[in-house]
Amino acid sequence: MRAPRILLLEAAGPESGAIARTAAASGYQVHAATDPATHGAYGAGLRRLLSGCLLADLSRPERALKDIVGYARRIGADAVLTANEYLTPLLAQACAELGLPGNDPDRATAARDKAAMSEAFALHGVAAPRTRVLASEDDLRLLRAAGELSLPYVIKPADGAGSAGVTVVNDPASAAGAWHAAARSPRGMYGLPPDPRVLVQDYVEGTEYSIESITRHGTTTHLCATRKTVTPGAHRVEVGHCLPAALPPATERAVHQEVERAIAAVGIRNGASHTEVIVDRDRRCSVIEIGARLGAGHIGILLGHALGIDPWTALLDTALDRPAHLAPARRAYASVRFLTSPRTGRLVAVTGLPKEGPGVPAVHLRTAVGQTVGPAQTNRRRLGHFIVTGPDPAAVERQAEQILAQITVVVDSDRPPHRAGSPAVPGPGPEREATRAP
Template sequence: MNDRAQTGDRPVAAIVDGYSTGNFLPAAFDRHGADVVHVQSTPEWMTSMLLPDLNQYTGNIVYDDHDKTLRRIRESGAVAVLAGQEPGVPLADLLSKDLGVASNGTTYSAAKRDKFHMIEAIRDAGLHCADQLRSGSVDEIVGWARERDEFPVVVKPLSSASTDGVTICHDVDEVRDAAEAVLAAEDIFDIRNREVLVQSYLDGVEYIVDTVSSHGERFVVGVWRYDKNLVNGKNLYDRDVLIPADEEPVAELIAYTDKVLDALNIRHGPTHTEVKMTSSGPALVEIGARLNGNMNPDFHNVCLGHNQADLMALAYLDPQRFAREYGGRNYQVRRPAIVYNAPSEASGEVEEVDAAAVKRIEELPSVFLMSVKVKPGGRVKRTVDLLTSPLRIFMTGESMADIDRDYHRIQEWKDEVYRLSC
């Protein structure tokens, strides 16, 4: 079983589906004196996301039989079970409950993955949210939009992420096209879409509220504003902008998010909550019981003084210290920061990544880290969602003016990074 030898009597945490930013968790737990074992929730890997690096784990347990998996996790000595990425949330809830370790339970597991159940759960709690319908029938989806006759509306898959399949529709023809496209596709977790979700459009600016909790004691890790550009019915991510904790509407967003956490009984672990500040007050877009997909520990340590991965490790391994140092508190910004998801209007196979163009961007004063997401031989696609943005650039500086200056330079230079064949 062991891919990496366990050292001494260190505690062990079981991480379910350590994809994407879940790759930051093994090092975070190691910094807090613990080893990690990986639990793979599906027989095959989900290849649409960055795979877990199993060299960082003491072993990999493939979930095929519940009792067998529980036995193997117990044998590993695990004192915590947690989700490394979105698809692992329901299994982490189940395993943690059955092992008797810190758990959010299974009552709201479906609501943390299925966006329809998610919104209905917070509606039942009396919170402001969108009107909606789910159906496997395109005609039923179109009929709801036609009868409601209030456009735009939003069509999306039930359980995907990264704006996959999300379309803002301005008439019934666009609703039909979007619903048909969702039902014809798999989500980013390689699962066929069997139903479509249509929701009323929430006006206003969208924000991120990131938290980590332990035994109901939560710490707000950071609040970010989404800057987006609407292109052909797609709200394309442009920048995530870090917002100081004392600026409006941060306090109102946090108060609303606390109620969402209560409504879904999220008492342990991280959350990544997207909330719109509408003309009628805050309204949930969706919540993920996992790390922020744009989280980079070194970057967040610089601009916030902490990061969600290390806070998550602390919350599970030393809940008393977490409660003492972070419980019920909010972040403070140390340096202004943004994350820029650069779009591409071109598509084609990558013949070469221009090292000189990359170097020119990386040497800008406010560029902390640049992620070149496509390697030679891969394909750059015209950007239609977060997954098809070919560059991610983490930026921080002494002032937002410094960051904005470099941001505009990158907009001019970004298309020089990839040399594409038609």
């Protein structure tokens, strides 16, 4: 019996790389499909894992679909999957043509494009913030003039990701700037055709969570809830994930019910989903958005440390139409904290980082000394991270905060202060003073 053959739509990135390594370690034959420009960034270790690689023009989805389906048939692919959010609609179409487990190709765009998502949520009765999809800044002016917007509200791009271009508007004077930030934010990857529309969404006050789930043949298993730590102010960037988050049983049931409605609304039938929700003080759940992928930000790694769940194997099993092992193998707790810059300037040093060891399994600085950094207004501007694990949630959170308090980010701000929004974490003292991580 031959080993399964896996086609991974994009092998670059932490989650994609983890899937590729897991598949290779399982004896599977691993292939990748990517854009020629991205392929140049594949490191030697990743290239050694791959039995083949298709270079496709991903900026032309129809052409790319034909190339991917043709390549999958030539290699006899047993599964096609992705961890890349931008490629999930293409994945659904490819799986449908190949007769492999996948999501509904007619609704897959709704798990990627937030304008289509808001329409799907409304159609399927998902509890979500009221959302207006606007084509121009004039539409925003008309809403404001008619008194139909109540402060605060959120302005975001229809096809953004990683908090790029998202602003919480607390002052009418900042609405125009927020609109332009959304309209001009970087769109997508691979030169995919952008959706230029902008969303205006009611702001929901409460605690932010994400629900990590895997669906097979339309039946969903929720792995856990992840509690989010986000920056205050106009730009809400995630600077911490903690799991599993404990919710009261009735609240958990209500959250799962809304998440399952959202999963059905966007046509997720086979694969992972990452659903962001807010639970307010009355324990009501609002679904903010959903992705047809596993959560990023090292959530997959946290699942392994806290619950003993191997999400990469689970994703491969689901794509291969096998039952996945999703029951927790242990009951522990894991938390990641991300480092951010207090101001714009040149990164001089990051001091006080812990050493990896028992209870601190990962410490990583992704930004090199000498690079220009700035306040975290998107997830891409985070400087690095560390992970803390242990059996007791309170002790893990306490240790994470203690470590964070010992880390100092030194930035030399010879250039003028960054003006695009408030700093994610205000820093004391003169421009060149060493400042604490958030």
